[in-house]
Amino acid sequence: MFWGKTKKRDTRLAINIGTGSVTGLLYHPLLMGESDGDQKNVAEHPEVIKVLTLPKSFSSPPDLSNISRSIKNGIKELRGLVDDNLHISGITVILSSPWFFSQTRTINMERPDAFEVNRELVKNILDEEKDLFVHGARGRSVVSPVDDPEIIEISIMRTLLNGYEVEKFFGKKTISAVFSVYLSLSLKDMILRTQDQLHDAFHTDNIIFHSFPYIFFRAAKHIFDTSRGxxxxxxxxxxxxxxxxxxxxxxxxxxxxxxxxxxxxxxxxxxxxxxxxxxxxxxxxxxxxxxxxxxxxxxxxxxxxxxxxxxxxxxxxxxxxxxxxxxxxxxxxxxxxxxxxxxxxxxxxxxxxxxxxxxxxxxxxISPKVLRNYIRGEGKLFAGDADTTGLFLSTLHYDVGIHD
Structure with missing residues (x-):
């Protein structure tokens, strides 16, 4: 629903890439009260336009050397399901296993005197954790010596100052701080290759990558009580x-x-x-x-x-x-x-x-129909099985502005 002077909503594409499989979803993202003079354009919910699924493959467990070819073919097939006249403003790529490696790290800081949590301090912490994360991934043979890793997410999920959870922590003074940080990476070659294939197919450079756990977690925070686990x-x-x-x-x-x-x-x-x-x-x-x-x-x-x-x-x-x-x-x-x-x-x-x-x-x-209170669209679009739940959740993830 819109109020006041309306504005044409963007159309985005969400794509989930798994073990040789590719599925997609077209949707209009939420408009977060964008101003147009003294009017505002507001859409209450993201709206799904079309779910893009391909026939299931039951071949032998895929050889990793052939997975890239399957993904490339899958992207081409998805392109064929999208109207040629439809302009795609951006793409969110959700990586499922085996395309990402992730880890949660907890950073504890404690000093005798109060210190300010500023942007420089946080940047230094995240840079150090990123280096340790990549080094650990190489040590566990997640990334081989000849491959270049690509960090796709580094996000502070929770911050405790003096033992209390604080959402807006910049500029605060404390004697102790605890940061819970989620990091994920993929292979740079895979990221660049997928970007090129998506650009050729959908003619946009606005492409962001996320791991599935992060997509689910950030969207689920607006649906479930995540504190209970x-x-x-x-x-x-x-x-x-x-x-x-x-x-x-x-x-x-x-x-x-x-x-x-x-x-x-x-x-x-x-x-x-x-x-x-x-x-x-x-x-x-x-x-x-x-x-x-x-x-x-x-x-x-x-x-x-x-x-x-x-x-x-x-x-x-x-x-x-x-x-x-x-x-x-x-x-x-x-x-x-x-x-x-x-x-x-x-x-x-x-x-x-x-x-x-x-x-x-x-x-x-959790199937798409469970999300009807948070996402709009024709009822038949929500009739699918739980294999597309991640795609539906990604519309919420992007719309709440968490595409860092």
Whole structure:
């Protein structure tokens, strides 16, 4: 809705790049009370115009050497879904695994006398943390000696001065300061190559990159109570990403190489059927509509694959959070999130015992329709599965002005 003298709204494109897969979304961003003389142009919510999805690929797990070609082809195919006469004012690129590496760092400062938190002090802190972050990424072989890293995000998520949380901290005096900083990087070659491909396809240089955990976190702050903590489980095609948010910050991100395609291929191999037929079996099992004589055999294969997925999940969670409980609220998104098998795992007593004792998990799947109170658009655009949730959230992320 607009009040006063109206102004034509920009059209932006959000693109999510995963393991060889590309999806997109066209939207009008929020107008934040821009002045036009003594009039104001205000849109209450971002508005989705079109969701751009491509056919799913169930080929063998992609070879990293071929992923770039798949992304290039995906961008070309998305271009074909956009009206040639539509002007794209800017693009937000959301990187999912394996295209980013991230870390949260906590910086503690304490001095006997009060000091001012000014821009120079904060800049020096962030520059030092950036260098340590890149060095650590090389040490963990995330970035090889011959690759150049590209920092895509460095953001202070929370600041404590004298033990109290402060949003506007510049110019404040304190004797102690604690900064929680989120950093992420990708490979410069990948960033530059993607920028060139997007520029050629959509004719804009206004292209920004973000990691998925950061997009979700910054948008979720306006929807959920992030202080109580929750865990985001993004079940992708090839990879499952896990992000733990606690005390209002991203505490940890990690992933493992088992997504929904792993279960589809397991069914396909067991019964010598196509991946598309295997996906159909998964859908029937999810809806409880099995009626053939092979029901028990099929469920045995599905349950075996789900058990394997849960074992990977529990092991990596225990390694990453050995000294803490996993937040009980779990938010499922991604290609596999619509299947009830995954959130049912967290209601299983044996599984809960495997991670932490006496933990009552509250699993919830977040699909686009959950965001209807925050984003406008035709109802049919929100009918998709949770694999496009990140794209919808990115419209909120950009609109609240957090594209640093």
């Amino acid at each position: 929750f865990t985001i489980v993004d079940v992708g095609g090839e990879i499952t990403d896990v992000t733990i948010i606690r005390d209002g910050v991203i505490e940890e991100t990690f992933s493992f190489g088992k997504g929904i395609n792993f279960i589809i291929r397991r069914l396909s191999s067991a019964f010598n059927i196509s991946p598309e037929e295997a996906l159909s079996i998964l859908n029937l099992a999810h809806r409880g509509e099995f009626a053939d004589s092979a029901k028990d055999m099929k469920m045995k294969v599905i349950n075996s694959a789900i058990d394997e997925w849960s074992n990977y999940f529990s092991e990596i969670v225990k390694q990453a959070t050995s000294h803490k409980f996993l937040p009980s609220k779990l938010i499922f998104i991604g290609e596999g999130a619509r299947f009830s098998f995954f959130n049912q795992i967290f209601k299983n007593e044996d599984f809960k015992e495997k991670i932490y004792k006496a933990q009552n998990f509250q699993p919830q799947t």
